Amino acid sequence: MKRSRVGFLFILPWLIGLILFTTFPLIAALFIGFTDWNIAGNANWVGFDNYIELFGEDAFWNAMWVTFRYAIVAIPMTTITALVVAIVLAKDMRGAGIFRVIFYMPAVVSGAAVAIIFKWILDANFGLLNGFLELFGINGPDWLGDPSWVFPSYLILALWGAGSGLFIFLAAIKDIPRSLYESAIIDGASVFQQATRITMPLVTPIIFYSLVMGIIGAFRKFTDAFILGGAGDQGEFVMVYLYDLAFADYQMGKATALAWILFMIILTLTVILNVSKKYWVHTE
Amino acid sequence: MTTIDTVNSKHPILKKRVQQTINYTVIIMGAIVMIMPFVWMILSAFKSADEILKMPIQWLPEVWNFINFKRAMEVQPILRQLFNTSLLAVIKIFGEVFVSAAVAFGFARFKFKGKDFLFMLLLATLMLPYEVTMIPTFILWSFLGLTDSYVPLTLPAYFGAPAFIFFLRMYFETFSKDLEESAMIDGASWFAIFWRIFIPIGKPALITIGLWAFMGTWNDLLGQLIYIQSPSKYTVQLGLESFSSLSGETLWGPLMAASTMALLPIIFLLIMAQKYFMEGIKTSGIKG
Numbered sequence: 001m002k003r004s005r006v007g008f009l010f011i012l013p014w015l016i017g018l019i020l021f022t023t024f025p026l027i028a029a030l031f032i033g034f035t036d037w038n039i040a041g042n043a044n045w046v047g048f049d050n051y052i053e054l055f056g057e058d059a060f061w062n063a064m065w066v067t068f069r070y071a072i073v074a075i076p077m078t079t080i081t082a083l084v085v086a087i088v089l090a091k092d093m094r095g096a097g098i099f100r101v102i103f104y105m106p107a108v109v110s111g112a113a114v115a116i117i118f119k120w121i122l123d124a125n126f127g128l129l130n131g132f133l134e135l136f137g138i139n140g141p142d143w144l145g146d147p148s149w150v151f152p153s154y155l156i157l158a159l160w161g162a163g164s165g166l167f168i169f170l171a172a173i174k175d176i177p178r179s180l181y182e183s184a185i186i187d188g189a190s191v192f193q194q195a196t197r198i199t200m201p202l203v204t205p206i207i208f209y210s211l212v213m214g215i216i217g218a219f220r221k222f223t224d225a226f227i228l229g230g231a232g233d234q235g236e237f238v239m240v241y242l243y244d245l246a247f248a249d250y251q252m253g254k255a256t257a258l259a260w261i262l263f264m265i266i267l268t269l270t271v272i273l274n275v276s277k278k279y280w281v282h283t284e
Numbered sequence: 285m286t287t288i289d290t291v292n293s294k295h296p297i298l299k300k301r302v303q304q305t306i307n308y309t310v311i312i313m314g315a316i317v318m319i320m321p322f323v324w325m326i327l328s329a330f331k332s333a334d335e336i337l338k339m340p341i342q343w344l345p346e347v348w349n350f351i352n353f354k355r356a357m358e359v360q361p362i363l364r365q366l367f368n369t370s371l372l373a374v375i376k377i378f379g380e381v382f383v384s385a386a387v388a389f390g391f392a393r394f395k396f397k398g399k400d401f402l403f404m405l406l407l408a409t410l411m412l413p414y415e416v417t418m419i420p421t422f423i424l425w426s427f428l429g430l431t432d433s434y435v436p437l438t439l440p441a442y443f444g445a446p447a448f449i450f451f452l453r454m455y456f457e458t459f460s461k462d463l464e465e466s467a468m469i470d471g472a473s474w475f476a477i478f479w480r481i482f483i484p485i486g487k488p489a490l491i492t493i494g495l496w497a498f499m500g501t502w503n504d505l506l507g508q509l510i511y512i513q514s515p516s517k518y519t520v521q522l523g524l525e526s527f528s529s530l531s532g533e534t535l536w537g538p539l540m541a542a543s544t545m546a547l548l549p550i551i552f553l554l555i556m557a558q559k560y561f562m563e564g565i566k567t568s569g570i571k572g
Binding site: 113223 | 308314383386387399440444520524539
């Protein structure tokens, strides 16, 4: 057999999978979003009705608000935390290996169990957090049970998980030539100046990557939100809303319309970030 | 230059000490925050119902007992669910690792028409919205009558995973052309070259991918929630989810026991295989 044929044969499984599990569903999704399909009955073409219905619903705007608010605060917060910890961890220090494993934990250990632990930590009466606050005489709030404290609860969870983003920063920082810092030290630059003038500009590509991943992550946030919930629908992230529409109410048409809206939002934000790139992302 | 800087540069050793102390304080405090939830989980799992609901907090249980574990297993057959998740993970990993490797081999070591275009397509699917294809894919499986089985969760793995293909292609491209040239002179078939040469030399990368695939299955709630309905097929994620929806303060102990059982395997794996996890992040940045 010709060598080029063999090569094609090796990639064939992926190509078949692409048609079955990507192309086909994508085309189907294009249509389903314009129907009133609920799995059991027939699908009727309803044009843009699903979109109009969604835009008229409080639940839709609530889910958007919950997700956007989270994205705007949590993404910068976790990115900065990851960067600061990475700068410190990049120094040669004793025990760095153990610290790395500890900080990497949230990247590996996630899912329902972690959400449940946090539900317990955030428990109003007997949780660890309020127990800790009580040591200082602070009467902690009913975190997930009080609508105005649900958002801070999710930020706490986000901050705990910030370590998972820290390793790509760490790898980037370790790649910066030492000579840059050495000549800066000779010129009398302080540690802070070294961080802002050398490290920061050189990790901007990673900051960019981490912002893009953060946006996608916020719009796909499911497990924590599904388990933790939160009073007053304050924990109803868009993905939970989509799940409820599709798999609790079986409104496949409307849920698919929502999926397209989410896709357009993610795409738009990514394009905006990409355009902004030339103003702040360092290139070699 | 500020005065502080001048003073500091006159005392380089002092400056270094201060800096180191700050670094250690930040890192150690961070590390304590990171592991605290797990410590709290394990301690809670061994406490009696009274101790759990004690304020101010009682850190250590007076008697370390396994009653919460026993109660947890009465509510949810956790051992069975651990087995189900492991089974699911193993079936999936096998496909994701070896099929992805084969596709990556095709992309890395051959030239054929349209290869660059196809690879661009592969990269495009990496950015593709999971949520958009999720519903039609579900509909496809329900038409085939295969929901409430592990098929929708495992079969797609046997068509390769784009992220892994991308990662392995880069890895396979780093090797010299002599590898396959000399094997071809010896009359080896292409499949033999892939299986006997590239799989063994790709082992470190394959292990990294296998670990990611394992994590993906172990921690995935959404996919399992969509496709599995029968309690007998429940995975750890589903068991925990349905357990957590039974509320009531007396259940915290058993819930923490269940969570401990769910997390110990993956924490153990992280500690044992940290080298491979770290290596993967360094070389690719994906899943970071």
